[in-house]
Amino acid sequence: MDYAATTPVDSRVVRAMSPYFNEKFGNTMSLHGFGQEAKEILEESRKSIADLIKVKPSEIIFTGSATESNNLAIKGIAFANRKKGNHIIISQIEHPCVMESVKWLEKEGFEITKVGVDKYGMINPESVGKAIKKETILVSIIHASNEIGTIQPIREIGKICRGKGVYFHTDAVQSFGKIPIDVDKMNIDLLSASSHKMYGPKGSACLFIREGVKIEPILHGGGQESGLRSSTVNIPAIVGFAEACRICKKEMKVEGQRLKVLREKLIKGVLGKIPSSYLNGHPEKRLPNNVNFRFDFIEGESIVVQLDFLGVAASTGSACSSVKLEPSHVLLATGLKHEQAHGSLRVTLGRWTTKKEINYFLKVLPSIIKKLRDISPFKKHD
Amino acid sequence: MIKKISKMGPYTKKVFECFNNPKNYGRMKNPDGVGKVGNPVCGDVMWLYIKVGKNKKGEEILNDIKFETFGCVAAIATSSILTQLAKGKTLKEAVKIDKKKIIDSLGGLPPIKIHCSVLAASALNKAIENYASRKTKKNKG
Secondary structure (H helix, E strand, C coil): CECCCCCCCCHHHHHHHCHHHHCCCCCCCCCCHHHHHHHHHHHHHHHHHHHHCCCCHHHEEEECCHHHHHHHHHHHHHHHCCCCCCEEEEECCCCHHHHHHHHHHHHCCCEEEEECCCCCCCCCHHHHHHHCCCCEEEEEEECECCCCCEECCHHHHHHHHHHHCCEEEEECCCCCCCCCCCCCCCCCCEEEEEHHHCCCCCCCEEEEECCCCCCCCCCCCCCCHHHCCCCCCCHHHHHHHHHHHHHHHHHHHHHHHHHHHHHHHHHHHHHHHCCCEEECCCCCCECCCEEEEEECCCCHHHHHHHHHHCCCCCECCCHHHCCCCCCCHHHHHCCCCHHHHCCEEEEECCCCCCHHHHHHHHHHHHHHHHHHHHHCCCCCCC | CCCCCCCCCCCCHHHHHHHHCCCCECCCCCCCEEEEEEECCCCEEEEEEEEEEECCCCCEEEEEEEEEEECCHHHHHHHHHHHHHHCCCEHHHHCCCCHHHHHHHCCCCCHHHHHHHHHHHHHHHHHHHHHHHHHHHHHHC
16 A cells, blocks of 8 residues: 555556567667657657646657656756746655755755645645745646645646746646646646556656746757657657556546545544544545554554555655655644654555455554554653 | 565564564563663654662672663664563673674664664663662662
8 A cells, every 4th residue: 555656557558568668669769660650659659648638749748757857847947947037936845856956956056945834735825926036937836745645726826826927837746647637727837747656667757848838958869859858768668658647547537536435434444443643634635545644652664564564565754764864854844743753654545455455454553553652652641 | 465575674584573573562660770762853762671680699680671662663673682682681791782782683784773773772771870870879878
């Protein structure tokens, strides 16, 4: 139950990809038949992805990862619009690839504002509006949090940006294919998405760039992807990504409902069975597949490893599981103390999560929490 | 989709064993010494309780030892192994248990978790110091 980390590739996707390894293996840059065949399937794939968010195929640029898409969006806009201004706005709860990109831009002379969130991890669109100034060239806000699942009021934020003539980028890696996205209605200029979070293969991602947006490439070379991303195009992965999009488009509504029911069962079950347990993130405006709990008096890595012993995969925002020994910046941004953030557990559901699995989880978790609390020096009465 | 994958994480089998079946945990009533180390902000807190007795030679030994730990897999495993190493030892032997001894007994720890072994060793030292200072006070009183 760690589908937000990555997903298995759907067997339908594997089937769609398989001819493109050793039968139809052409390079899109070659003029001969193999190359042209590859070029055709590339454009067909681009169309399937564009369809999912209702954009023109020419507005989709393929990249190798969501990290690359976010880097391209942020650095590409920054350098192309430098003459206009040097100010960029993000939120305090962005993915590390956005956080680190703007940190690097700071060294290059850009000024960064990070807008805060409320206790549910929600951004107030007005705070974005207030942060925009004459020099602002880009606002980048994550659509749905990868950690706590909170879905941001993207449409309202986009409207404010549009009104002030500022480009608006959203990192939609966790929401793409899971909830409906309409970039026109939501006033989005750039959007990042990734294949391996939606039952496609790793190594393929994309960036939607609205026609007319001024952007510079960060990879220079053979000029693939309209000159915005030079690199030999990874056809098998892109074909897989496209098939994954077609499946999501078809099944999103039903699957979203199914997951919501499981999610609510899980939340009610845990909060009802385990004392001193809480839900992180927004109670309603959250991804259908994301649950994030917090348990007092214990630490998250211990919970994750105990669950793993019993065959359940989950994750935590505790410092002890990170390479930096710092708890999740997202949980801290919602106002949690360090010691509270240590006790977090993220459970993310997916296409093959069943009611039986939820029941099993609800059966084993209380005794794990109790055991760890028995070991802990902090007890309720202290 | 529930299935067990045997390979996991950066820990040794022994660390998992100690974490999954920790020995000597829980609160001790009327301990002779207590060592409290760590900080909940950093994510590791260890409380160590000792009871001191004497062996046939009249040397002071750790008759009983218990821990309570808030922390990660490594924190709980180092706490448990420390109590196992120290139980029954003379105080003189017990203070010599250092991070190296703890790490070796666990078959190794990931570099980023070495501090857990330091914490465990210092918890025991603190508990023994606490015992010694209580004794001095008692004798003076």
